[in-house]
Amino acid sequence: ETHYLAGGNVLNVARALIAADKANIQLTFKRAVAIDLAGRDVEEAVRTSVQPKVIDCPHPDKTPLGLDAVAKDGIRLLVKARVTVRANIERLVGGAGEDTIVARVGQGIVSAIGSSPTYKDVLENPDMISRKVLNSGLDAQTGFEIVSIDIADISVAGMGDVANVGAKLETERAEADKKMRQAEAEGRKAMAVAQEQEMRALVQEMNAKVIEARADVPRALAEALRSGNMGAIDFYRLQNIESDTAMRRNIAGEDSRNDI
Structure with a gap:
């Protein structure tokens, strides 16, 4: 009655307790009520504890091409994984959900591929990625226990999707260096032109001084004649x-x- 008044699903809790008892799973009424009031389907949690469920990583609707990862040699890979999880009754209340599992597994796969020397190592031993991710303890503080991580599909990105990210980055870096060198050359050219203009102005100034000095010669001669020198x-x-x-x-x- 108290659980019903609190807005809980009494029938769902009852079915969950019966299923847990049949499956020899320790589930008290108090914990079942807490799980139900936390907004989780307690009956579904019991079923998932008995029969683990499979989660696609990433979600096909959100990322249909798969996880995007790049190995150390710059080759871009597209990966799809399937994560088998079992509900952890003890951590369902307050534990993270499926989205957290998917995000952590995706992060682990991208990190594992990124630490691989070449993409060939990943294609030859995809189970190496699975083991590395599985041993990372990604199910901590979640309401699930990861049973296995299986690489469902792994492939090199198509040419239209820029498969060789390393080569693309090198090309962009070379193009940027080229533009920088061109800008420096244009700057030096502008400085040379400005210096040439300064030299021409200096020549004109010197010519003006010469003409001015020549204009003083007749006056100097007249003064010399007048003074008797x-x-x-x-x-x-x-x-x-x-x-x-x-x-x-x-x-x-x-x-x-x-x-x-």
């Missing part, structure tokens, strides 16, 4: 030198044209 003969001699130099330059120019 240079005589008229010296001035005429300087003009003769300039005329002679100009003539030599003209002759050199005519010779160059004749050579052409």
